[in-house]
Amino acid sequence: MNSKSTKNDPKLFAGVDVGAATAKAVIIGDNGILGYAVRSTGHDVKIAADAVMQEALEKSGLDVDVSDLAYIVSTGYARRTLQFAHKPITEIICHAKGANFLFPDCHFIIDMGGQDSKAIEVDDEGNVVNFVMNDKCAAGTGRFLEVMAHVLDVEDIADMGPLALSSRHPCSISSTCTVFAETEVVVLRGAGKDRADLIAGVHRAVSSRVAVMAKALTIRPEAVFTGGVAKNAAVKKFLEEAIGMELHVPEEPQIVGALGAALLAREEATRLPAVETIESELPHR
């Protein structure tokens, strides 16, 4: 689909997920993903959303702009502030839909983002059955790992996972509170503990925090791990140990919410008699 599309192309849909740390956008057509983008949210959610949508459109190779898309669903904590979206849908529902698309046998999702984490039970169609969420503090989120990376002088957050996996004797970090865990790490560092062992301990602590939350629900296979933290192989390993089940990680785990939003956009558009006829009634456009 590289030819110039018409205005309000009935075959193009988008999902945009503006989270606390990153903004993600996915463009889909009738046959799957056409393009996607991920960028830092920065200080202005609207600028981030515009930019990430533009980037996703460019990557799709389509000669269209946002106004040409048939339907857009926004998600993430800034979902209700994006003017170009037709409908906001919560990230929990979007993650469920996206994970079900990528893994049709998915019945459970653990999502670890920059500022929150969630566990979601889904039915065979990708509908949310039940969920739990941690958003009160940084414990169990990517932010926890970022703080620890800073304390342990790891410049690139992507190095944290491999370093943790290189540990032979992970330290025991008992606190899952970011502030208390930082203190604990500082004390253990002062006692001469190996850096990799400390990093492994930090990973085990964050994984344990999320596993405890997830176990409040019924964990059924297949379980899927999404969000930026899912790129971290050590968290995946410790989480699998804690919940006793293999976790499937999508090729690009950060865009699962945006993908789900795009899929829901397609469903919404299909439900409508004709997008043009109701456009004036759409609340967010």
Added chain:
Amino acid sequence: MDALQRLGAHLETRLGSLEEAKRQGRKVIGYTAGGYLPEELVLACDAIPIGYVRAGDNNILRDAGSYICRWIDPFWRSQIGYLTSKKDPYYNIADLIVVPITDNHARAFSNTIVFYTPEVESFVFGVPHVKDELALGYYLDGLKRLKNKLERFTGIRIGKQGLKKAIELCNRERELFSQISMLRKANGNVVPSRDFIALHHGSFLADKEVMVDVLESYLKEAKKREPSADNVPRVLLTGSTLGDGDTKVLDLIEDCGGMVVMEEFAEGLRPYWTSVGLEDDPMAALAKAYLMERVCPGWFRPGTERLDFLVELVGDYRASGLIWYQLMYRESYKVESYFFPQILKQKTGLNMLVLESEYDTAAELGTMRTRIETYIETIRT
């Protein structure tokens, strides 16, 4: 002027009328939330009961921070803030504050009065956590001590006839709340949650006879209303405390397309399902009704009484969703929230959404909206 407007107008002038009543020698008796203070005793000695259920404003918690640690739940910290800061005129106007001690949060509040505001006279009595003869005797003893205190304080002896008259008045109020509540079992929304909560909150401050009159009028008005379309998810909202001013959960449920058809809270709403008997010994009748016959707001105190009651309400009010709203640091409810979702799922088939608040509106609103929006959507699908 409709019933709620009349209640609003009455409350606007309420402080002035309380001051006037005090000038004429009547006493204003403040009491804390939980539903264990029989207002009948206060009314029977011609005093005026005022219930404290105002909460929801995070700013008052900062004031309370000078007097109590953070680990007291925000509703009770709010009471401490209003008491010590003198920012709530209903605290300032009270001649005596009565605190039925239901748990350590109520105890922290009563200790605050004694320690930080010794100029405010207070009286405490204990509320048992079980229902048996010993507990009933203990509670009745507390009520008798309160009766003696009120008699000494007001100089008016509480006689059987006066007490029975007060019981009749309070029974009428409870009966009207029940009748209004039962209208909500039917289709439509003839009694919006916002109205029902406003009536409850207003009833803690209003003159009792005015309140009964307002409830009579409201009931008539509600019966005449045309039911609205009933195709929205019906939600039973329950939990520990629904303070006067803490509207965010209700606002969000409605904004996300849900309709609250029943509220069941330990504090902030008035127990209204049981009437007090009019037998020979009115003190015994009060103790029996307020302790033994009332569904205890503690979930597992005793047995599964409140749990069974909630299951019954889910059926009676045809709730398709169950939202549990608790306050931070209210450990007794927090502990039970681990058991309850599973038990309720087994008994009703409904998932229970657990929400928690510290009246921190800015930080809480977004995440609470995400939870409620998702939950309402799961009910729809």
